[in-house]
Amino acid sequence: MTDDPMKLGLDDAALAVHPTVFAADALAGKRVLVSGGAGGIGRAVAWLAGRCGAELILTGRDAGKLDSAVQAMTAAGLQVQGHVVDIRKPETVADLFAGPVTEAGGIDLLVNSAGGQFPQAAIDFSAKGWNAVIDNNLNGTWHMMQAAARHWRDTSRPGSIVNIVVVVEHGLYGVAHTIAARSGVIGVSRAVAVEWAPLGIRVNCIAPGAIETPGWRVYAPEARATYARSNPMMRAGTTWDIAESVIWVGGTSGGYVTGETINVAGGSQLWGETWTTGRPDWFQPG
Ligand SMILES: CCCCCCCCCCC/C=C/C(=O)SCCNC(=O)CCNC(=O)[C@H](O)C(C)(C)COP(=O)(O)OP(=O)(O)OC[C@H]1O[C@@H](n2cnc3c(N)ncnc32)[C@H](O)[C@@H]1OP(=O)(O)O
Ligand SMILES: NC(=O)C1=CN([C@@H]2O[C@H](COP(=O)(O)OP(=O)(O)OC[C@H]3O[C@@H](n4cnc5c(N)ncnc54)[C@H](OP(=O)(O)O)[C@@H]3O)[C@@H](O)[C@H]2O)C=CC1
Numbered sequence: 001m002t003d004d005p006m007k008l009g010l011d012d013a014a015l016a017v018h019p020t021v022f023a024a025d026a027l028a029g030k031r032v033l034v035s036g037g038a039g040g041i042g043r044a045v046a047w048l049a050g051r052c053g054a055e056l057i058l059t060g061r062d063a064g065k066l067d068s069a070v071q072a073m074t075a076a077g078l079q080v081q082g083h084v085v086d087i088r089k090p091e092t093v094a095d096l097f098a099g100p101v102t103e104a105g106g107i108d109l110l111v112n113s114a115g116g117q118f119p120q121a122a123i124d125f126s127a128k129g130w131n132a133v134i135d136n137n138l139n140g141t142w143h144m145m146q147a148a149a150r151h152w153r154d155t156s157r158p159g160s161i162v163n164i165v166v167v168v169e170h171g172l173y174g175v176a177h178t179i180a181a182r183s184g185v186i187g188v189s190r191a192v193a194v195e196w197a198p199l200g201i202r203v204n205c206i207a208p209g210a211i212e213t214p215g216w217r218v219y220a221p222e223a224r225a226t227y228a229r230s231n232p233m234m235r236a237g238t239t240w241d242i243a244e245s246v247i248w249v250g251g252t253s254g255g256y257v258t259g260e261t262i263n264v265a266g267g268s269q270l271w272g273e274t275w276t277t278g279r280p281d282w283f284q285p286g
Contacts, residue, residue: 009040009213010239012072015047018240022247028053030251033107035087035144036114038065040213041164044239045111045246050078052247057100057107059085060114087114087140090147097147106155109250110148112141113164117178118218119276130177137181142188145203149196158200162250163189164242165261167207169269174276182207186261193259202258204249209265210236210274223276230274231266 010018032049036042037058050056050073058080060066066082073080081104085096101107115137120129145161152159165182166172172179186205193203210227219227228236245264248254263269273279 007214008216009211010044012043012047012069015044015240016051016072016076018047020048020051020240021244022048022052024051024053026052026247027109027251030108031055031057031104031106032109032111033057033059033101033148034111034113035059035085036112036164038062038069038082039113040215041208041211041239041242042111042113043069044243045113046073046080047078048240048243048247049109049111050076050080052251054109055104056080057104058082059087059096061086087112087144088135090143093143093147097151101151106151106157107148108157108159110144110159110161111164111246111250112144112161114140114144115164115178116215116218117175117181119174119220119223121174121277122176125177133177134181134184137178138184141185145188145192149192149199149201152201153199159202160250160254161189161201161203162246163203163205164246165205165207167209167263167265167269169263172274172276189261190259197258202254204254204257204259205261206242206245206249207261207263207265207269208237208242209263209268211239211242212236213239219276220278223278227274230272231268232271233266235266237264237266 032054034042034046037046038060046056063084070080070082083100085092117133163185165185168179168183189203189205216224
């Protein structure tokens with residue numbers, strides 16, 4: 001693992017050529033919207049979808065990051081546009097759908113990869129910190145889901161949503177706020193998978209394990225150094241592992257799957273400890 005947190009994970013050069021199981025026309029004629037599309041996981045999803053023939057709409061808060069993603073993908077011949085959208089602001093999400101999404105001709109797949117949290121013992125959370133994480137990950141994801149569903153209902157077309165969450169089966173310690181938010185996303189995804197089935201909308205979640213990305217910069221280097229050994233496979237996953245699972249479940253290959261949460265986590269939902277703030281003395285062996 002690199003010491004430079006901005007260089008964590010696969011870069012554009014690697015994502016442009018990474019081998020894939022998908023055919024080059026697997027998403028031909030489709031349009032894919034990726035929130036957090038310039039981040040680690042979202043960027044890999046965007047590269048894979050684009051390499052499979054999809055047109056891309058990427059969103060994020062940081063215009064510079066978005067520009068660098070759009071430039072790299074455009075240089076590789078992909079059809080991509082980027083827009084600054086804060087998913088916590090429902091009015092900017094509505095503007096995205098009324099403007100760029102509609103002008104592009106609509107979308108077929110929404111991937112919600114925007115999100116994040118900070119590591120802190122739950123007992124020390126401030127009300128503001130708790131609210132920031134809930135607002136970002138639960139409310140923000142919901143604003144995008146609802147806007148997409150309205151878009152598909154109003155244009156009488158089917159759609160597919162994939163929400164990137166986290167493994168919630170057992171403790172991901174030091175990030176209880178995000179476990180609460182992501183459990184909410186998983187719950188609402190199950191609920192609307194039923195409610196929106198008559199509209200031809202599928203809703204699924206992917207729960208990544210430890211995936212090396214620039215997002216890991218919020219964790220101390222000593223915490224990050226333990227993540228690879230937090231699962232039975234004793235390695236971190238790659239953003240490509242997540243991207244292929246997203247395209248599988250979000251695309252026609254997942255056409256009979258809805259309301260599911262798929263752990264892509266090296267088995268960390270079954271075994272392993274992840275201490276984002278260090279392992280307390282109580283839990284030290286012997
Ligand atoms: C069984 C489990 C198996 C799985 C194994 C997985 C192993 C991997 C472990 C890691 C798991 C998850 C990894 C990832 O998700 S990495 C990628 C995600 N990316 C990020 O997290 C990006 C970084 N995070 C953020 O951007 C922020 O945390 C946030 C999401 C909150 C951004 O929102 P906002 O911009 O509103 O936040 P602010 O900076 O303005 O802060 C608002 C208040 O939040 C509190 N806060 C923020 N940071 C901290 C901190 N470091 N410590 C304490 N409190 C914090 C604070 O109250 C802020 O208000 P003030 O600034 O006024 O104090
Ligand atoms: N990496 C890992 O080990 C794991 C990651 N995850 C989850 O996967 C998702 C992607 O994470 P990853 O790629 O690693 O992290 P990154 O930090 O690299 O990417 C997250 C992206 O989300 C965007 N984002 C965050 N908040 C907002 C907001 N309010 N509005 C718009 N965009 C926002 C950021 O864009 P910008 O910088 O432009 O604001 C950033 O590019 C996150 O939800 C993360 O929590 C889950 C489990 C493990």
